[in-house]
Amino acid sequence: MSSILVVEDEQRISSFVDKGLRASGYSSTVVADGLEAVEHALSGGYDLVLLDIGLPSIDGFEVLRRVRAREQTLPVIMLTARTSVESTVAGLDGGANDYLPKPFRFDELLARVRLRLRDAGQAAITTFTHGSLVLDLRTRRVTVGDRGVDLSAREFALAVEFLRHPDQVLSREQLLSRVWGFDFDPGSNVVDVYVRYLRTKLGADRIETVRGMGYRLA
Numbered sequence: 001m002s003s004i005l006v007v008e009d010e011q012r013i014s015s016f017v018d019k020g021l022r023a024s025g026y027s028s029t030v031v032a033d034g035l036e037a038v039e040h041a042l043s044g045g046y047d048l049v050l051l052d053i054g055l056p057s058i059d060g061f062e063v064l065r066r067v068r069a070r071e072q073t074l075p076v077i078m079l080t081a082r083t084s085v086e087s088t089v090a091g092l093d094g095g096a097n098d099y100l101p102k103p104f105r106f107d108e109l110l111a112r113v114r115l116r117l118r119d120a121g122q123a124a125i126t127t128f129t130h131g132s133l134v135l136d137l138r139t140r141r142v143t144v145g146d147r148g149v150d151l152s153a154r155e156f157a158l159a160v161e162f163l164r165h166p167d168q169v170l171s172r173e174q175l176l177s178r179v180w181g182f183d184f185d186p187g188s189n190v191v192d193v194y195v196r197y198l199r200t201k202l203g204a205d206r207i208e209t210v211r212g213m214g215y216r217l218a
């Protein structure tokens with residue numbers, strides 16, 4: 001069972017979140033004070049932190065700064081005011097993994113929590129292997145047989161996406177949104193261009209075209 005630390009000083013919100021998380025099968029602990037939150041977050045007993053910004057003693061940004069100074073992998077989702085673009089940017093710059101504008105619906109919160117916990121689980125995998133192809137996420141080394149291959153950051157991200165879903169057909173739209181982000185022009189042919197780069201570097205038969213559908217690791 002995943003254990004979630006809820007840092008929120010507004011009792012109405014914390015109790016709503018706490019109840020919802022428990023009902024969804026998570027273990028949840030509520031803390032209403034910034035300094036106390038740092039102590040809890042660094043205790044090693046939590047898989048994810050939901051962090052409000054306005055808090056007694058020290059605010060959420062300072063909590064995040066102190067936590068990140070010692071712990072870089074713990075997923076943190078900031079709860080921000082909907083109007084405050086500045087605080088969202090500051091939170092993400094400060095090492096938050098995601099943010100959720102208030103007020104939010106519980107299912108929105110739950111979707112973010114699930115996503116971040118899943119990402120954290122995947123981060124534990126450090127090597128992907130497919131036939132003679134090996135990708136190391138930690139060192140970012142790529143080898144085909146005993147030959148080392150240099151990939152750009154984008155090529156690497158695309159290759160990881162294929163290796164995460166072996167034998168699955170991935171559409172251009174899926175690859176665009178996962179590797180380039182949603183703000184990319186959906187009509188762009190950038191995916192086809194990068195698949196071509198990967199074929200040149202990893203072997204022409206490595207990625208097959210599934211006509212009208214997308215690409216698949218072969």
Ligand code: CA
Nearest residue numbers: 009052054055
């Ligand atoms: Ca608050």
